[in-house]
Amino acid sequence: MAMVNRRVNLNRIAVHAALIFYTLIATCPIALVLVNSMKSRNAIFGNPLSLPTPATFDLVGYQQVLEKADFLLYFGNSLVVTVVSLALVLVTGAMAAWALGEYRFKGNTVVALYMAVGIMVPIRLGTVSILKMIVGMGLINSLTALILVYTAMGLPLAILILGEFMAQIPRDLREAARCDGVSEYRIFTAVILPLIRPAVATVAVFTMVPIWNDLWFPLILASGDGKQTITLGAQQFIGQYVTNWNAVLAALSLAIAPILVLYVVFSRHLVRGLTMGAVK
Amino acid sequence: MADVSLRNIKKAYGKVEVLHGITLDVKDGEFVVFVGPSGCGKSTALRIIAGLEEITSGELYIGGKLVNEIPPAERGIAMVFQSYALYPHMTVYKNMAFGLKFAKTNKEDADRRVREAAEILKLTPYLDRKPRDLSGGQRQRVAIGRAIVREPAVFLFDEPLSNLDAALRINTRIEIAKLHRTLKATTIYVTHDQVEAMTLATKIVVMNQGRVEQVGGPLELYHHPRNQFVAGFIGSPKMNFVPGRITAIDARGVTVEYGEAKPVVVPVGGDGAKPGDTVSLGIRPEHMGEGSAGSVGFTGTIEAVELLGEASYLYLRRNDGTPLTVRSPGSTIAEAGATITASCNADAIHLFDEEGNAFSRRNAAVAA
Numbered sequence: 258m259a260m261v262n263r264r265v266n267l268n269r270i271a272v273h274a275a276l277i278f279y280t281l282i283a284t285c286p287i288a289l290v291l292v293n294s295m296k297s298r299n300a301i302f303g304n305p306l307s308l309p310t311p312a313t314f315d316l317v318g319y320q321q322v323l324e325k326a327d328f329l330l331y332f333g334n335s336l337v338v339t340v341v342s343l344a345l346v347l348v349t350g351a352m353a354a355w356a357l358g359e360y361r362f363k364g365n366t367v368v369a370l371y372m373a374v375g376i377m378v379p380i381r382l383g384t385v386s387i388l389k390m391i392v393g394m395g396l397i398n399s400l401t402a403l404i405l406v407y408t409a410m411g412l413p414l415a416i417l418i419l420g421e422f423m424a425q426i427p428r429d430l431r432e433a434a435r436c437d438g439v440s441e442y443r444i445f446t447a448v449i450l451p452l453i454r455p456a457v458a459t460v461a462v463f464t465m466v467p468i469w470n471d472l473w474f475p476l477i478l479a480s481g482d483g484k485q486t487i488t489l490g491a492q493q494f495i496g497q498y499v500t501n502w503n504a505v506l507a508a509l510s511l512a513i514a515p516i517l518v519l520y521v522v523f524s525r526h527l528v529r530g531l532t533m534g535a536v537k
Numbered sequence: 538m539a540d541v542s543l544r545n546i547k548k549a550y551g552k553v554e555v556l557h558g559i560t561l562d563v564k565d566g567e568f569v570v571f572v573g574p575s576g577c578g579k580s581t582a583l584r585i586i587a588g589l590e591e592i593t594s595g596e597l598y599i600g601g602k603l604v605n606e607i608p609p610a611e612r613g614i615a616m617v618f619q620s621y622a623l624y625p626h627m628t629v630y631k632n633m634a635f636g637l638k639f640a641k642t643n644k645e646d647a648d649r650r651v652r653e654a655a656e657i658l659k660l661t662p663y664l665d666r667k668p669r670d671l672s673g674g675q676r677q678r679v680a681i682g683r684a685i686v687r688e689p690a691v692f693l694f695d696e697p698l699s700n701l702d703a704a705l706r707i708n709t710r711i712e713i714a715k716l717h718r719t720l721k722a723t724t725i726y727v728t729h730d731q732v733e734a735m736t737l738a739t740k741i742v743v744m745n746q747g748r749v750e751q752v753g754g755p756l757e758l759y760h761h762p763r764n765q766f767v768a769g770f771i772g773s774p775k776m777n778f779v780p781g782r783i784t785a786i787d788a789r790g791v792t793v794e795y796g797e798a799k800p801v802v803v804p805v806g807g808d809g810a811k812p813g814d815t816v817s818l819g820i821r822p823e824h825m826g827e828g829s830a831g832s833v834g835f836t837g838t839i840e841a842v843e844l845l846g847e848a849s850y851l852y853l854r855r856n857d858g859t860p861l862t863v864r865s866p867g868s869t870i871a872e873a874g875a876t877i878t879a880s881c882n883a884d885a886i887h888l889f890d891e892e893g894n895a896f897s898r899r900n901a902a903v904a905a
Binding site for chain 1: 611620687
């Protein structure tokens, strides 16, 4: 009896140890950024892994970042691009997923395949063509360009995930709503959407994090004239010869905050969404 | 309230024909039950009436209006599903009021209708609960309530009792019968359970493989089944079928040799048959008895005895291998392994020809 207990305990300890190890690996870089953003420049290079002591504690990085008034502008740009793209992806993605799954119409399969291709092909492969299109539309250096590109980037996966969850809603429920005399739009908003809330939260998190963190498209499509996003904003502190590490780390620390807040808000629904399909 | 008429309704999924031309009339206020084995097309027929399936060919009239192209919401129907189909994120009240909100009923009228339906179905204490906090029977009543508040011309029930346990099924069956008497609504009900059909229906439609086998009142179907399928489907336990051969036809009836000592004269019309034809005798277990009390005898070995208290069922096997089920009083002492005689009276016997069609019975045993 005691032998079994001990073996079981060893297993549990091993599992916990492994999980703690991986957690540390995942959170270490972030912790490092946060910790070092609050140290003086010498301390960052002198003792990168130490916590700030009263001697080394220095908020000069934050001062520099916030005093440059533009920082709030970058923050705002990122926020606008992320929130608007997210809204567009969720709304049009949900409606598209519903239409593709529910209604039989000519071209249904073709559109579905087109969306599937969107998941398989990385959007960055088409950067040159996108740049040409944006310049042609006169949208270069605008947030609109970013919003359009990110919406296109997020739609295929959103449609796939939302479509899967919608397919799990029992057919009887939709038919009952139709017999109840409810219009198709009402069925969508009052019956379907509330039932896929976990899926919507999942899609929201998976969509907004890549948009918020992206450097590629802001650099190419919106790199000047006060349209920079926060990732670009942090770049300016990285010079060719000298990098203002305090400011860079401070900017990055500040950039983590909104995403963290949104994630906490969505995470409750997220876990439910990931496991909901598993047990019927 | 309204009539429903089906005129040669055919339904095919691609090349597969599921309904082969159903013609039927449901009069205002009738309780019509579609009954049949799985896959016979009864649910498909119901969904066509509801408007949830497209009609391949034929016409459907509700209240005299052709409704082939009209969506479910505008046909004046309300459907109760086998799985209840309640909206899980809404309370009972909202579930029942959902349809009314969009039918442009004003708020007081809607509220009154919901509360009246809740009263009839004894759901008033549960109006603020969500479906997940209700038992199966309560959920079913909410589903029925949702149909009632729409005040439809026709109620459609799709095997509503299948998901309930046995005792609840009987109670809810009685509730549905009482509801029909109170509302006097035209009701079309689908089930595979012939007991539900017999107890609830004013008219039963027996279906098999996409075709209507017979339409009639419960007792009419019981006493005068038109063919072997209907005879075997209605009544539980199933009717016994004993193969035989016609030896003579005269004014008394048809004489059939069936493998026992004496041939039996079945009091039915000759109907174009001739001696030598293969036929089947049909006798219901409840018309058979142990011993030789009746004029028509059978011998067999008891394979199994089922004791139900109020009756016992003896499952016999005759010498030629045909099975026979006999209903005995609960006090029977028969045991498995014994060879016994069973008998019935000649006028309880149905006769079916080689294709399964019934010979017309001379005596009207009971008015339909």
